[in-house]
Amino acid sequence: MRPAKLTDSVQRGQILAAAEAEFAARGYHKTSMAAIAKACEISPAHLYNFFTGKTEIALELATQIGAAVSARVRRKTARVDGPVEEKIRAFLLFDLQETYSVLDKSPGLIDFFAIILEKHPEIANAFLATNRDALVEVLYQGIADGVLKLAEPQFTAECIQAATIKYRYPQWTSALTLRELELELTGLVHILLRGIMNTGDSH
Amino acid sequence: MRPAKLTDSVQRGQILAAAEAEFAARGYHKTSMAAIAKACEISPAHLYNFFTGKTEIALELATQIGAAVSARVRRKTARVDGPVEEKIRAFLLFDLQETYSVLDKSPGLIDFFAIILEKHPEIANAFLATNRDALVEVLYQGIADGVLKLAEPQFTAECIQAATIKYRYPQWTSALTLRELELELTGLVHILLRGIMNTGDSH
């Protein structure tokens, strides 16, 4: 059993940081508990005082990375000033960029996420839910401003996520450059925005 | 070398039909050339007088199934009378239904397509292109009617395909029932239609 100690939180963070570096460099399967332990200067056995196993480390790391992406997208979107439609557009573009950059900078992370998401799709669902909440927030803002008219903002957000899911999965995005993806997504967002705006007029 | 004979065409069809039954029942890898040959009452060696190998059979079959789906969707859409927006809506719903039914009725075909599409994505691209052509046709009809205003119908069709790609891949659709998928797609199509229509007003 893991003893609940004050130092736990910092140690868990340390372990997760070490694990992230290893996973990013080598992928999931080629990263050993021994390697993670060594990076933390502890024995492999001691890792089990903080996590129930490799799976828990991976799950918590994936959740953490997902949360960080969501937070960055939300923060960058908040900084956008302009009409609500610009915020939505920015939100979806930022989302693509963040997803792309996370996977692009570390080859191992593609492998890592592929394995995690196959065995634990609930992680992806949790990420999508968090992400959707941020989108719903912006949608409500648009409704308050009178720019959007939506009967069910929650459902609308689900639809928008469904429409843009392509840009979250490397299996499709990897064939295209970020620029090409942005171009296509911009076109799609243009349609989606017209579709949810109160007036049918665009630019 | 394959001898070019009159009988070839019928035999190739026979082989493809037998192969489809085998693949549908057992998936790609567990279907042997011997089994296909047996179903055709010929020797395995004779298969090579009609196809260069197992891969060619699979590719041609996948192409054929894709073309059949496209054709059915196109035909059913043509039968829809009503405003163009109804045709588009119908087109996208039919597409979902056809894709779903093809994969739903034979467990082996999911495996089959997964393998084919991973090694030969050009098959998927060809299918999408054919399918897009049908969509573009409807879009032009809408433009002629004055219902749609689109600068680049081709690009618009690409965007719509990107938005609805989720409904073509079992990895996501398999978790949901056809009814749930239809509901979500209907919501999405509603947005997309408003997005491309000349007037921002919906029903």
Place this chain on the structure above:
DNA sequence: TTACTGAATAATAAACGTAATATTCAATGA
């Protein structure tokens, strides 16, 4: 000549043993 096959060969997948790794736990030292 040609559609067709059996037997030979090449490629691929399955089975299996082995090595590496994940996980547990009794023991230790601070």
Place this chain on the structure above:
DNA sequence: TCATTGAATATTACGTTTATTATTCAGTAA
């Protein structure tokens, strides 16, 4: 007492051998 570990055990990945399957081709019968 409790954070920590070394050594024991259980899993899992890896490489190698074996069996199955794909493919070729010389040959046969119609």
